[in-house]
Amino acid sequence: MPRFLKEFFDRNGLGIGSLMLGLVLFWTIGLIILPQLSMLDFSFRPNLPPPEIGGPKDVYTMENYKYLVFGPEGGSQDYNAVDLKVFYRTLIAAIFVTIFNLILCYPIAYYLAQTKGNHIRIFALMLIIPYWINEILRAFALRIIFGETGVLNNLLVAAGVFDTPFDFIRNDIALYAGLGYAYILLMIFPIYNVIESLDRNQIEAARDMGASWPMIHRRVVIPYAKPGISSGCTMVFMLSAGALAAPQILGGPSSLWFTQLIYQQFNDNSDWPQGAAYAVVLLVTCILLVLAVMRLFKVNMGDIGK
Amino acid sequence: MKNLSLMRLSIWAYLAIFFAYLLGPLVIMSVTAFNSPEFPRATPWECLTFEWFSALFQDERILNGIKNSVMVGFGTVILSVAMGLAGALMLTQIWPKLRATYYTIIIAPILVPGVVIGISTLVFWDRINRMLGLGADSFLSNGLFLTVIGQSTFIASYCMLVLVARLQRYDAALTEAALDLGATHAQAFRKVLLPFMKPAIASAAVLAFLASFENYNTTTFTFGEYPTLTIELAQKVRYGITPAISALAFIIVLLTVFAALFNEANIRRKELVLEARKGATVEELSSGRLKLPGFLSSNWAAVALVIVACATVVVVGTATVYSPQQCIADVQEQKRLETEMRIQELQRQRELRREQQEAEQGSTAPAQSQPADNNSGFGGVFAPSTLSGEDESGTAEPAEEDSGFGGAFAPSTLSGDGD
Numbered sequence: 001m002p003r004f005l006k007e008f009f010d011r012n013g014l015g016i017g018s019l020m021l022g023l024v025l026f027w028t029i030g031l032i033i034l035p036q037l038s039m040l041d042f043s044f045r046p047n048l049p050p051p052e053i054g055g056p057k058d059v060y061t062m063e064n065y066k067y068l069v070f071g072p073e074g075g076s077q078d079y080n081a082v083d084l085k086v087f088y089r090t091l092i093a094a095i096f097v098t099i100f101n102l103i104l105c106y107p108i109a110y111y112l113a114q115t116k117g118n119h120i121r122i123f124a125l126m127l128i129i130p131y132w133i134n135e136i137l138r139a140f141a142l143r144i145i146f147g148e149t150g151v152l153n154n155l156l157v158a159a160g161v162f163d164t165p166f167d168f169i170r171n172d173i174a175l176y177a178g179l180g181y182a183y184i185l186l187m188i189f190p191i192y193n194v195i196e197s198l199d200r201n202q203i204e205a206a207r208d209m210g211a212s213w214p215m216i217h218r219r220v221v222i223p224y225a226k227p228g229i230s231s232g233c234t235m236v237f238m239l240s241a242g243a244l245a246a247p248q249i250l251g252g253p254s255s256l257w258f259t260q261l262i263y264q265q266f267n268d269n270s271d272w273p274q275g276a277a278y279a280v281v282l283l284v285t286c287i288l289l290v291l292a293v294m295r296l297f298k299v300n301m302g303d304i305g306k
Numbered sequence: 307m308k309n310l311s312l313m314r315l316s317i318w319a320y321l322a323i324f325f326a327y328l329l330g331p332l333v334i335m336s337v338t339a340f341n342s343p344e345f346p347r348a349t350p351w352e353c354l355t356f357e358w359f360s361a362l363f364q365d366e367r368i369l370n371g372i373k374n375s376v377m378v379g380f381g382t383v384i385l386s387v388a389m390g391l392a393g394a395l396m397l398t399q400i401w402p403k404l405r406a407t408y409y410t411i412i413i414a415p416i417l418v419p420g421v422v423i424g425i426s427t428l429v430f431w432d433r434i435n436r437m438l439g440l441g442a443d444s445f446l447s448n449g450l451f452l453t454v455i456g457q458s459t460f461i462a463s464y465c466m467l468v469l470v471a472r473l474q475r476y477d478a479a480l481t482e483a484a485l486d487l488g489a490t491h492a493q494a495f496r497k498v499l500l501p502f503m504k505p506a507i508a509s510a511a512v513l514a515f516l517a518s519f520e521n522y523n524t525t526t527f528t529f530g531e532y533p534t535l536t537i538e539l540a541q542k543v544r545y546g547i548t549p550a551i552s553a554l555a556f557i558i559v560l561l562t563v564f565a566a567l568f569n570e571a572n573i574r575r576k577e578l579v580l581e582a583r584k585g586a587t588v589e590e591l592s593s594g595r596l597k598l599p600g601f602l603s604s605n606w607a608a609v610a611l612v613i614v615a616c617a618t619v620v621v622v623g624t625a626t627v628y629s630p631q632q633c634i635a636d637v638q639e640q641k642r643l644e645t646e647m648r649i650q651e652l653q654r655q656r657e658l659r660r661e662q663q664e665a666e667q668g669s670t671a672p673a674q675s676q677p678a679d680n681n682s683g684f685g686g687v688f689a690p691s692t693l694s695g696e697d698e699s700g701t702a703e704p705a706e707e708d709s710g711f712g713g714a715f716a717p718s719t720l721s722g723d724g725d
Contacts, residue, residue: 004401011399013491023392028411031459035426036418042429108324111317118606123321125566130328132562134520136539137555140547141331144338144346151334151348184328234417242419245522249543259421259523266425266527276429279422286419 043277064277083261090258091285093172094241097179101236102229104180105187109228110221112188113195114203131185139178139249146174146250170252178246183239187232194228195221230299234290241286258282332559339552342634346549353633356625358553365550371538374450375519378534381454382461382518383511389458390465390510391503394473397466413467415460420523427456428527449530456528461517465510472506563614570607578605 009017044060068087071080112120112127130138145151146168153165168174198221206216222229247257258278265275338346342353362368393412400408415423435446445451476499484494500507522536529537542551 008399013495016491016495020392020395023389024396027389027393027459027462028408031427031455031462032411032415035423035430035459038430038433039422039426042433104324107320111321121570122606123325125570126325126329129559129562129566130332132516132566133332133555133558134536134539135522136520136536136543137335137551137558138331140539140543140551141335141555143543143547144335144348144552145331147347149345149347181327181331238417238419242421242523244421244526245540248540259419262421262425263526272429276425279419279425283418283422290417 039276040280042273043280045273047271047273064274065281067274068278068281086256086261087258087281087285089255090241091289093176093179094237097176097183097240098233098237100176100180101183101187102233105184105232106191106229109188109191110195110217113192113198114200127185127188135182135245136249138182139246142174142178142181143169143249146177169250170254172252172255174250175247175252175255178250179240179243182243182246183236186235186239190228190232190235191225192228194225198224226297226299230294230297234294237290238286241282332555335552336556336559338549339556341549342630342637344548346547346552352637353630354628355630355634356628357630358549359557359625361548361550362553362557367533367538368535368550368554371533371535374529374532375535377450378453378457378525378532379515379518381450382457383514385454386458386462386465386514387507387510389462390469390514391507393462393466394469397470398473412463414463416463418460420460420521421527423459424456424524424527427452427459427524431455447530449528449532452528452530453525453532453534456524457518457521460524461514464517465514468510468513469503469506472503476502560614560618564611567607567611567614571605571611574605574607 008021011017012020043064044062045058046061046063048057068080068083070078071083112123143150147153148165148167148169150168152168153162156162157165202220202224203216206220211219242259243257244259244263247260248263251257251260259282262275262278262282265271265278334348335346337348339358340354340356341348341351342355342357397405397409397412431446431452435444438444438446440446480498480502481494484498485491489497519534520536521534522540525534525537526540533541539551539554542548
């Protein structure tokens with residue numbers, strides 16, 4: 001038995017130690033690593049009926065990835081314009097939602113972290129309550145508001161802003177509002193955690209030296225809060241790019257989200273390898289994008305999730 | 307000074323807008339649960355009704371979904387809290403060189419899209435199933451099993467984060483002391499470490515249950531024969547929505563508010579008791595004569611809790627005796643009258659126009675004599691949607707209002723006529 005393993009069992013006892021080790025190995029290898037590898041492997045295989053799996057036809061192929069870029073073989077177009085456009089639009093929209101959430105949440109997080117008093121606890125409670133309610137129901141609530149005969153349209157028409165109801169759903173406004181709404185807490189919480197530990201004296205000192213409010217935020221608060229901001233942004237970006245419920249409920253009939261394509265491949269076309277390939281593309285692209293942005297702003301991976 | 311108050315004002319305005327965005331949708335959704343139209347809407351208000359709640363409780367699929375969700379939830383709580391605790395303990399002991407890699411691996415599931423986790427779980431266990439040569443109905447391809455496994459993959463990471471925060475304040479010397487005094491490892495774990503971790507384990511369990519209950523992205527690939535509540539809701543919302551869903555949402559909102567207020571009231575009371583004890587002398591404490599503050603004294607959360615509870619009782623009481631039939635009949639009657647009036651108005655307009663045309667260019671237009679039943683069909687189609695505009699400005703049939711309305715419609719009827 002290797003030395004570190006022996007030390008481990010000495011410290012934890014045989015029973016507890018092996019239980020711990022077993023659970024951790026099951027989680028990391030059985031639930032995290034192997035399924036991802038298995039999905040990656042699967043995405044390189046052709047779509048075969050169950051009896052032929054493992055047979056002579058079951059060879060590695062790039063077919064599924066080619067499909068995303070070039071479309072069906074012998075198709076009329078050179079590129080799979082529809083799917084690529086959806087993919088591109090999903091990423092752009094997710095970035096947009098992330099920026100919107102950051103702008104919306106930074107002042108709130110700052111205010112909550114730097115103000116003391118009883119009302120802050122009420123605010124925190126009001127902030128958390130919507131997140132105990134089902135994701136589907138939150139999207140449903142927004143659909144009631146943004147629908148053609150919804151509350152917002154009735155108000156706007158009554159106020160004379162529009163003559164006829166404005167189609168928020170077809171114009172994707174409902175979708176962006178819904179995605180932004182879904183991840184507010186994930187943006188506020190990390191930023192709040194970091195700013196709360198910022199010494200108020202630093203801000204006072206900057207103010208005494210004559211710095212204006214924007215200056216204080218740019219030079220003192222934001223550099224300090226960078227780990228929180230980056231981890232909030234990472235989470236919001238990854239989750240909104242991978243969102244499925246909000247696009248299904250709030251998305252317009254003509255605008256698809258990339259996850260919806262994956263869903264269609266799995267459930268409507270029963271083409272699992274194709275769906276797996278799309279999922280791999282989404283995952284890898286998102287990770288690369290996040291890593292690139294983190295490199296750009298000089299943030300470490302270890303700061304995420306703190 | 308003036309500058310400061312302006313800033314305070316803008317902060318409050320910002321907070322108001324923010325919380326309106328956050329809570330407004332929930333409030334409006336809750337309101338629609340009590341309005342009578344078939345399609346959930348808050349405006350125009352028609353009748354107060356409780357029928358959507360009874361519709362909800364008669365919905366087999368929703369009830370079955372709740373049952374499945376609870377089963378999945380319990381499985382996920384047990385598995386993910388256990389894995390999260392093991393993962394957190396391992397993080398404090400692991401070889402320093404491996405630490406960063408290990409942390410990245412166990413934190414990654416939070417960032418991986420739920421869709422990807424669902425797919426990879428499905429693909430992987432399907433493969434294991436095939437390798438073991440089991441059939442399609444084996445335990446490994448069971449929806450409950452797959453959903454619990456899939457959800458636990460990332461929920462365990464949440465639990466791990468919660469547990470690690472508490473574990474960092476644990477003094478490892480306590481375990482060592484227990485071992486020196488002759489406790490076995492299992493005893494030291496059960497009697498020293500677990501009691502210390504208990505609050506964190508409780509909050510991790512609550513978090514895990516809530517996360518499991520509301521998960522959609524992962525579950526939608528793994529549920530198999532066991533659709534959870536979220537899956538059922540998503541299917542309902544995608545293919546036609548009714549206020550019964552609002553009713554369910556309202557119940558969930560109410561339960562959440564109850565739980566949050568109860569928790570808050572408890573925390574506040576503990577603080578107050580602690581404060582009262584701080585000033586007390588030893589005799590007062592030992593004799594038990596210390597006057598502790600009552601549950602409701604200077605505890606806003608407790609007061610709010612009682613108010614919400616009373617309001618709920620009153621509403622449920624009203625619901626059992628209240629019948630909206632009369633009101634619904636009234637509204638239908640009103641709608642019918644309005645439709646009729648609009649038809650008459652349209653006919654009058656058309657009559658008027660024809661007379662004008664006749665006066666101007668004689669009687670040559672062929673399409674002037676539209677059949678009357680066509681007209682009424684047209685009015686009937688338009689009635690529900692135009693109702694919303696009219697309802698707010700009062701429906702007491704002022705003559706100018708009507709003609710103005712008819713005027714707005716004239717262009718469309720004209721084009722229909724001209725063809």
